[in-house]
Amino acid sequence: MSDQSSAGYRIERDSMGEREIPNDAYYGIQTLRAIENFPISGIKPLPTYIDACVLIKKATAIANGNLGCIPQEISQVIVQAADEILKGQWRDQFVVDVYQAGAGTSHHMNINEVLANRALEILGDEKGNYKRVSPNDHVNYGQSTNDVIPTAIRIGALLALEHTLYPALSDAITALDNKGDEFQDVVKSGRTHLQDAVPVRLGEDFRAWAQILTDHTTRIERASEDLMVLGLGGSATGTGLNTHPDYRHQVAQILAQLVDQPLKSAPHLMAAMQSMAPFVNVSGSLRNLAQDLVKISHDLRLMDSGPKTGFKEIQLPPVQPGSSIMPGKYNPVMAEMTSMVCFQVMGYDSAIALAAQAGQLELNVMMPLIAYNLIHSIEILGNTLSALTQKCLTGITARRDRCLDYAEGSLALVTALNPHIGYLNAAAVAKESLETGKSLREIVLDKGLMSAEDLAKVLDLDKMSALSSNE
Template sequence: MNTKPTLHFCPIGIQAEGMRLERDSMGEIEVPADKYWGAQTQRSLVHFSIGTDHMPLPLYHAYGVVKKAAALVNAANGHLPSWKADVISTVADEVSSGKLDAHFPLYVWQTGSGTQTNMNVNEVIANRAIQLLGGVIGSKTPVHPNDDVNMSQSSNDSFPTAMHVVTLLELEDRLFPQVEKLVVTLQRKAAEWQDVVKIGRTHLQDAVPLTVGQEWSGWATALEDALETLRHARQGLFALAAGGTAVGTGLNAPEGFSKAIAQKIADLTGRPFVTAPNKFAALSGVDAMVRASAGLRGLAVPLLKIANDMRWLASGPRCGLGELILPENEPGSSIMPGKVNPTQCEAMVMIATQVLGNDNTITFAASQGQLDLNVMRPVILANCLHSIRILADGCHNFRIFSVEGTTLNHDRLAQYVNGSVMLVTALSPEIGYDKAAEIAHIATEHGVSLREAALQSGYLDGSSFDRLVNPLDMVGHGVAGA
């Protein structure tokens, strides 16, 4: 059909019960009558109903962008009637906005190229387009899932294209804002407490003093550095495989299609996507995803440290370090009344641990790209998007329910500073390391204050001790914001 049919307004949904017959190259198969998917999607549900891990919905939303871009480019070069491109674009927008989420049921554990997910998208778009055009759903007329929706494409290049698009968008729209807000909160706390002296700890043992602000500024900077590394790691995602079709040669894609679709995707998303310069590398490897995952791993590491440090510093409250007072969000024990636990910190530690595990899966899967195609793409994508989602949600909750409400136990901080033997370090330049060590041993062995031990040693008098041992003078110039 080359003449333009009438476009009907039709709300999303199929008012039908039971099953309908759809056909693919392997024959007929029954499909739920109220769903837009077709034969290949149904076969995947039969053969790959493994676990409860479904393909992430954001992937389908990105796929809508890819299919719309392909339709518009195919229409512009005269290969697809403009009315078909228009209706495909209309449905692709519905896909991207999440209005057709209920029609994407496939599992992660499927063909490693993502072919069944690509066909799920093609079938849903085709059947919804047929419905809008007043046709018979499942007839493949006047819009065909392969000939029209998948025109100039292969699953082997459309799936990696959608992978890059969704990963980039999820990083920039979901994760980066939450990490940035957490960094700002840590920096604000560091500035607020830049002059509050506390005792340092190395090897989990008492060390020389620093300020609370200095300690928190270290956390903020570590997280900020990790975010900057992740920003750099995402650069490879801008290169798209579209136009490489099955093995990278571009068979069945018209000349110029690869550059045109990359530009169209860039226009639709507002991101600087470009065509991958070598389609053979784009199809056979997943190096950009590996680098993105490594960046996520790098982000998880300082988050894990920050959360664990806060757990240690808030331990107690009476029989632990007790320097930090974390917000009380919920009861901590079903048997111990009044107990409150650092649950947001624990959640962040678990999130970071999961991200490290996801990265191991991605790295190993990436190494399995034999010959001309990596066929581990669904598990790579699912793990990468899982890491992004839980890191983003975790940073939000950690900031809102823990970091922002954390306060200081000033009495405990002062107690530790005043009772620390390691303040003796300030005496070394005046009396030498060995004499200072002797004073430290006297204080420790006899349970006396450092000042009293210094006076007992006879190496210096009280006024000299008071002049040399001032904790605020010992924190240097590295205060937060300096």
């Protein structure tokens, strides 16, 4: 063992000089400089983003080995190191703050250095002996931050959608549809402008929410198709400098197999590297989902409000005490949390839009911000929907008597009388009911506007609340 190894550090060199690196670190000198330069937030790269970058490095190592651009032995140990990371090893070695050097060069070199040093270790060599396995010349052969990072954002977003958001959306839709069936016979007062409206079925409220989430799933899926077109192979500026002629298509095919997605090389690599439009498009679809989730979560809170002085048409399952001072109080915390997360996603979307327009010429230097905000938005939305479904939606119960009381007492029932007694007569009946407290039925019968038999048919709550397309 060398003196420097016994001292607990090794010496590494880059174009700016020498630095001491802890012997147990798999990262190298460029990562160390980034740690020192960017003590900003303490937020480290998302695991999904690390996976995306490592999958790209695995695919590039295979392609470059097949094409004879790097020795097969080196290709194989890079792949082995990548597989170890993908299985969960060495994850603590990815340490660069998310707010870092433009374009993501610091994080990119962190990935390259960890893979190179672990590959050296597999070969029985010392970490830092970059003549045998170099972060730049081997792990990064034919690549640049400028084509790797936009590809990593694509792959990371696709992984997050498949593993987190889509399953959560599906479970939420199923839970809402199930509640739709369970509550289909419950009639409640409709409300528009937060004022009484004609009656509706409680089950249809839940079915409507299920359809809203179904439509958002379709929108997100359509937006994500743009993520499958890769600029990988464009190298520094989109020209493909220092790459094998077959590299761009072969690496896209290999990466497609690794992530099980129909990826393909972009028709114009420079365009795919410069434009952040695919990320803005996906982020916009997430913002759109978040906006409707806020509306749904607020509806749940209103319908559960009370228990004595609010609507209390439904009961959300209590999951924790709601007050440090008021005993027996339970709050709609899962719905509240949902709104907070959605507000954050909307903020992330605004930051992504600003970052996307901030590129100049052949590069967008704001990609680290886009990467974190986009992937994090997908994952926190997915986690939120999973928690909301498990801790709230599946356990909702209906306060059937309360719903019926509101439906029967609503002045909006007078709307059904319009075709039979006319709008002005109906308005007069509603006004008298409000002033006297008499029911609509009493007033209509007292005034002789309709027969009791006809009135019973017109004010049939079940018939009034049924959707014409369903019943």
